Amino acid sequence: MSEFDEKKKFRLIDAILAVICVVFVAEAAAPVAAIGNSQYFWWIFLMITFLLPYGLISSELGTTYNSEGGLYDWIKKAFGAKWGARASWYYWINFPLWMASLAVMFPEIIGMILGQQLGVVQSIVIELIFIWIIVLISFFPVCDSVWILDGAAIIKVFLALVVGGFGIYGAITNGVANEYTLSSLLPSFDLNSLSFISVILFNFLGFEVICTFADSMNNPKKQIPQSIIVGGIVIAAIYIFSAFGIGVAIPTAEVSTSSGMIDSLQLLTGKTTGIFISIMAILFLLTLFGNMISWSLGVNNVAKYAASNGDMPAVFGRTSKKNGMPTGAAIMNGIVATLIVILSPMLPNQDLFWSFFALNLVMFLLAYLPIFPAFLKLREIDSEVERPFKVGGSKTFLKVLAMVPMALIIIALIFLAIPLSFDAETLGATLPITIGSIVCIIIGEIIIKIKKVGQKN
Template identity: 25%
Template sequence: MTAAIEPGVAPAAEESAKLQRHFGRFDILFFLICTIVGVDTIASVAGAGGEAFTWMVVLAVVFFVPQALLFAELGSAFPQEGGPYLWTRMAFGHLAGAINNFLYWVTNPVWLGGTLAISAVAALQVFFNGGDAFSTPAVLVISIVFIWIAVLAAVLSFRIGKWITTVGAFARFLLLGLFTVSVVLYAAEHGFHGLGASSFAPTMGGFVALVGVLLFNYVGFELPSAAGEEMRDPKRDVPFAILRSAIASFLLYAVPILGILLVLPADKVTNFGGLVDAMKSVFTVYGGSVTADGTATLTGLGQLLGDLGAVLFVLCVLTSGVTWIMGSDRALAVSGYDGAAPRFLGVLNARLGTPVRVNVFSGIVSTLVLVLAQVITQGSAAKFFGAVLGVTISTTLISYLLIYPALWKLRRTMPDAQRPYRMPFHRPLTVLLMVLLAFTVLQLIAPGAPFAWFGADYRPDGWKASEAGLYLATELIPVLVFIGVGVLFWALGAPTRRANALLSSRPADEPDAVLAE
């Protein structure tokens, strides 16, 4: 594994020398909006009813804002490439970094080949196929093309790739702005047919059912820092971008979710196609009609705007996948040349400055997930969507259990590091984040525990009381497998760790040994 290393140059220094600085302040801002605002999960929140909006507001205060403050400090104080991986490794060592980083990375190709691809298919079905389902071969073809377009976008240098995420951010502004205006016009013409005020009352059962997807919607502030050495001025730009993206992202979530809840009849809000269905219904104000049973038909300008909305929706879900693949693939590549993954994965393209090998690896994993899930669910798109979303949420959130406390640990082990921004009240706020995260992970794996494990008020839809053991295995086994792969990656990275230790001025395992800038 070390035979190809240039004599006298450590793997970390060799690869980081290929990085190119193209990532400016507003590039980071638009990248974050694409990262955090996932239109594929808007319907999953709205489908839970009015209390979903209530809990979304509560968690914005107690989770979203503290998390933004935490990553504003980490991203500006430690702006090296690899961000979330590097912080974890610096705080807790290579083994913890390897396991955590694999959990962080693997969810993204699963998400790309799962919920994102199938959400794009849903939009195309509704607006371009008369609402009829595509055949399984057609779904596979559309989804595979979708996956590899995202991979190609991730392969491109940030000099070009950053414009893709900028377009994605403006697609969100246009889509959700058009939807919001249409909701107001629809309500003025037809009245409100959605939920009453009483449905917004919060309940514990609703919180358990919602907390996973809400926290999943609210994570991602750390992702641009995976490209820290490609930023022009991370110490200034990271806090700037995080603050503004937090405000914009909350509004981009809150307004359309409230619109769906107030306008669309409750029995028409589904996890799978809720936003797309709501778009079709409200766009009838421009041309079309809605029957007594809620079926919408678009004509004239309504059809034109519907088609535009579908294209914007697909662009939004595509750029969600692109940003997460761009960031998480860089973190995995850094772990490869830092000794926490196979050296083969830790190679950057000399011309593009991007981790092409990991990008292709992500595309292969996404394609396998897509094909396997379609076969297992026998082409049931809604079932496919729910199954993949559950695995993605649980694995993603578990990875933050070590990323968050890294701030606290690094405050102690590296007190002299320059911190242009410092998180206020970092101890109580970090504890709050950890408690919320730990409770959420517990509920994802064992809903209702410890007070009413798999009880009627906490059991996921579609599951029976007798299937508690099966559900537990479904949630635990993938996590245990991923942890095992992380340990394997750590073992395969041993030669690279030795090379870095021998060829660098300081041992690679020293807590404050960071990658060369």
């Protein structure tokens, strides 16, 4: 190995920071805060019932099947090419939807910094710049962007500490915006709150992305489980701390799903503008770049890998002749996200961030749904394969370990994408997500049909 290649390798601290950068999503803290005080119950409950089993399972699969295909490879090995193709499609399509949701947030935050609301044309231009900067950066290997991942992770932790710290100060000096009583801390089962619980699951997903960086690590079999365990503990702590800060500052009913973190700092400091608020807003925007860059490296590799196996359209398999990066998938990300933000001013729903983010959530959760039964299936059909990290326990324990998080994803999808009442407000908020999800699923099935996926198996 050359000296250059050796310098390019991930260290354990890089792997841990990459996990934090990938999994900790600063913009998701506000939608969770919209649950209210019962969010603390859901954080603890889902850490035990979802984060722990998912972290163990992804550690085993990621170290056993060490390839850039990630979850696509695991699901395909367990259930065949059609399910692998579905997972790779859901996994990919969520990304441009997520990119679009962050893009429409950008002008709002910039307008907050400038103290004025931006026009439609100005907003679209800013959104497109954000999208295509991400696309261009994703043309280069992860090690070239390691400083971005490390920097974004540090900024995210700093923002969470600032919001949480001001929350504690505000609670001591001015009291809290949401009264803390035993009943308020108990789980809330109203439809609005339950729809946001899917965001907590989203906040816990992404550990397997670190597995796609295996080629850039010195010792992936050791670094992957270590980074997942340490990163998971840190992430859970900073999520709860930042959520507390938002909950102290803003009444639950008034939490903005897009700018809640910055809104909370404004209320806690008593300043709507100024150097401090501007700096915090700029740092928040930088974390959005970190999110997209870290995820693009994993998502694009999975799409390229699936395309090279004939399970995604050929365009996703195009790579750079210079460095082998999946430029085809990156460009498709940019094209789809561009179309969404250009058409977004024509949409009736004004909470565009939540509309796109919720649709991204549905597709994202669908991609992860088969991982848990795939874990059980691979234990049966690949029992002789060496597992550097192996989850211990009886067959019954392993079934419970896999089925509980799978059931939680199904429940989250129901509350997120299916209208459970037929009043105008619920239909207006949920029906576009339902229709968008159905459209995305149908497109995926058309691709499978055209590609004739599975016929070769």
